[in-house]
Amino acid sequence: MTSSSPQIDLIPLRAVLASGQPTTLDLVVKITPPAPTVEVQRPPLNLGLVIDRSGSMTGAKIDYARQAACYAVEQLLPTDRVSVTIFDDRIETIVPSTPALQKTPILQAIQQVSARGSTALHGAWIEGGMQVGQQLQPAWLNRVILLSDGLANVGETNPDVIAADVHGLSKRGISTTTMGVGNDYNEDMLEAMARSGDGNFYHIESPQQLPSIFQTELFGLMGTIGHQVSLGIEPQSDVAVVDVFNDLDRNQYGRLQLPNLIVGMPILIALRLKVPALTESTEFCRFRLAWNDPNQAGRQVLRVSLRLPIVPGTQLEEFPLNPIVQEQIALLLAARAKAEAVRQLDLGNFAEASKSLQCAQQAVAAAPASALTQTEMQRLQDLDKDITNGEIARSRKNAVYQRYSSERSRPV
C-alpha cells in the first residue's frame, strides 16, 4: 500500500479577487484520495453481515439478499474474516466469525436462510458487532453491514439511542453500513446509523440492485485508505465562512465529518466565504484535512491554504466562472431542497414539498449543462412526480438517499 497523501485542490468560482472590494467567494475543496501507484495491497477485511429475514423479506428480497451476501463472501480473500447474523424477532449467527478460507460451508449456510418473524434490528446489530469485535484488529477494516427492509419493532427501537450506540462502536474501531430495501424501512434511522457509524447508507428500491450495491460497498471498503475523516476550515483575519453547502455533521472541534477516503472517489465540499477588501495577495483561508490510516499509527494531517491573485476591479470579468464550482453548488442546493421537501412531506404539506423541488429544478437549470446536472434535473422531476402520484414513501426515501449521497459526493 502506498502511503502517499490525498490531494487537495482549492477551486474558486473565479481565480482572482478584485482589488479593494469585499468579495463573496464561492469555492470547492476537492479532496482526491491518492491513486495506487503500485499493486494495491489492501488491509484485511473483518466483516459482519447482518441480514433481516423478517416476514416482509419473503420472496424476491430474501432471494437477492442471499445472492448479495454470497457475492460478498465470494469476493473475500483467505486473509479476510466474515460472519453472518440473521434476525427477525430472534437473532441467530449462522456463520460465527471465520477466516474466508473455506467458502463452501459459509455459502451453504447463507443459501438456507428463509424469511419469517418480526424485526430485532438493534439486537442483531449488536450481535454482528460482537462477531466483528471478537476479531478486532486496528489495522483491519472492521465493519458491520446491516441489511433491513423493516422497522425495528423488537428490542431497542429509539433511533437516537441506536445511533449513539453505533457512534460509540465506530469510535472503538468498528464502522457500520446500512442498506434499506423497499419502501417500508425507516430511512431516517438507517441514514443516522450510517452517518454516526462512519459507514455508508444505501436505499435499495428494487432487490435486483442488491448485488451491485454490495459490490459498491465492498469495493469501497477494499479501496478505503482513510476513515474518521474530518475537514477543518480556518478563515484568516477578517474572512468569514458564510455557508458550507454540504450539510455534514461536525465533530467536537467543529470540523466537518467527511466520508471515508476511497481510492477513485473524490470528495467535493462547497463553501461560501466573505472576503474583506484586500489590496495585496495574502493567505485568507486554511484547510486542515485529518484522517486515520489503517496502516499507520496516529492521525494523519494535511494542511493547505488559499491565496488568490488580486487584479483591478475592471479586469474581473476577464476571468471566467468555474463550471465545477457552479455545478457543485447547484447540486448541493438541490440536496437542500430535498431536505426541505422531506420536512414538508412530514408535515403533510405535499404542495409545499413539490414547490421546493420545482425551485431546485430552476436553480439546477441555471447552472451550466452537464451530465450531472441533467441527471439531477431528472431526479428532481421524478421525486415531484411521485408526490403528485401519491407515492409519498417512495419519494421520501429517494429524496433522503439522494441528499445523503450528494452531500458526500457519492453516486446514487
Place this chain on the structure above:
Amino acid sequence: MQLLQQFAQIQSQWTLEEFVEVVNELLPQFLPLPEGETRILEAVNPRLVRHYTTQGLLDKPQRSGREVRYGYRHLLQLLLLRRLLMEGYGSGAIERLSLSQSNAELEALLQGGVQLKAETANPALAFLQQIQQRQQNLDAAAPSPPLAQTDPRIPPSAAAPAAATPPSAAPAAPQTVPNKSQRWLRVEVLPGLELHIREDFVYPSSPYEQQNLQQLIADQLSILTPNRRRSS
C-alpha cells in the same frame, strides 16, 4: 496446575536467554489447542522479547549491573501476549492489558476466562457488552416470554460455591447480568452425573485452562459427594 505459583514463589530472576527458555517450555500449555491440523509452534527468541519490550508490550527488564533480568511479571506478560496474539487480538488492546493489570489479574487471565479476557482486552467488545447489559436490564423490567427452557434449580450466577474454590483456580466468572431467558444445556456425563452448561459458556482453549477447569470440577465433586465415596 500449580505451575505459575511455583515461579511466583521462587521469585526467579532470569537472564534473557534463560527467560526465553522458560517461556518456550511453558508456552504450549497456555496457547489455544490447534483445531484439526497440528500447528507448528513458533518459539520465542531473545530478539522477539526485545522487540516486544520496545513496542511497549512488556515491562522493561530490571538491570543488574550490565545485565538485564526478567522476572515473574515478565513471564506472565509474555505468556498472555503470545496467547492473545494467537487469538487474533491487536497489539493496541494487548498493550493496555498487559502493562496495566496486576500480577493477580494476569494470572487469572491465563488460568481461565475467555469472557473476562474479552472484556478487558477489547474496547469494542466491552462497549457492546455494556449495551447488551443495558438492554437486558430494560428487558428484565418489562415482562417478556421466556425464549427457551430455563432451569429453575440453578441460578445462572452460582457457578461455584465460594468455599470450594481453591485460590489458584478462580473460575471465569461470567460478567454479564444473569438473564432469565438464557438457555442451558443439560448433558448426562455418567448415570447420576449431569453437566449444566449455559449457552454462552465458552470451553477454554488452552491445556492449562482446561486442566484448571477439570480440577475445579473434581474438587467440587469430592466435596459434594464424600459419603458415597467412603461407602463404595
